[in-house]
Amino acid sequence: MRSAVIFIIAALFCFSCSEAPKDQSTEVWPVDFEALVDLHCKARDLRKQRFDLADSIRSYTELKLSEPRMNQTILNEDSTLLKWDALKNSLVNQSEAIADSIMTHLEEVIVKLDTEQKRILNDSLNRTVIRRGCE
Secondary structure, eight states, X not given: OXXXXXHHXXXXXXXXXXXXOXXXXXXXXXXXXXXXXXXXXXXXXXXHHHHHHHHHHHHHHHHHHTSTTOOHHHHHTOHXXXXXXXXXXXXXXXXXXXXXXXXXXXXXXXXXOOHHHHHHHHHXXXXXXXXXXXX
């Protein structure tokens, strides 16, 4: 009986010292994962800004066109719309630059991963972006 207790204690000690199974979320990727997450967060933020601006432009345009004597020619010269158009172009350019950066990061990785690893990378990326509150 005493030897059985010693055996069980020794077995528990050995199992507690063994390496834990690898967690897929802490897997080392052949890309700067944090930089990729940062880029996705910036892209989502810019997307939200573009959509908000589009809503503002749409509402403002509808309001202005409902005024008497307002036509598209006069509206095209509206200073507020001209400023918003410049902001829209800036946001589009920033979005395109971030999309190019994301693609550059991913192109380096995609060729090194099989289909399952790509799925795991995508899932890990989405979970991390959501965990950061970048929705």
